[in-house]
Amino acid sequence: MPFRxxxxxxxxLAKLAGAFDAAWMAVNSVNTVGGQQQKRARAxxxxxxxxxxxxxxxxxxSASAVERFLASDQIN
Structure with a gap:
């Protein structure tokens, strides 16, 4: 759980956790994140x-987070 x-x-907290889960699924459907990068990407x-x-x-x-995550991923 990323909100410890x-x-x-x-x-x-349930709203944040649900948004995180939905956003993480969406991020992984676009660009699978695995291995060592997964922990950093989730954080x-x-x-x-x-x-x-x-x-x-x-x-x-969740929608806004996915958009911002993917936009920042393009920069990095």
Missing amino acids: GFVVEPAE RLAAIILDLWREDPAQAL
Whole structure:
């Protein structure tokens, strides 16, 4: 679980975890991430989701996270 040590209400934590799971599945459907890169990619995706949630908790987190993740992956 990428949100260890993060204090929020259980409903918000479930929302974040669900967004992460959906985004991770979408990222892997576009570009499979495995091996040593997987841990870093999952941490980066979790950080993106947290940033998006802090900006606007009501937005579609998983879709926005996938878009931002893939855009940043093109740069790196």
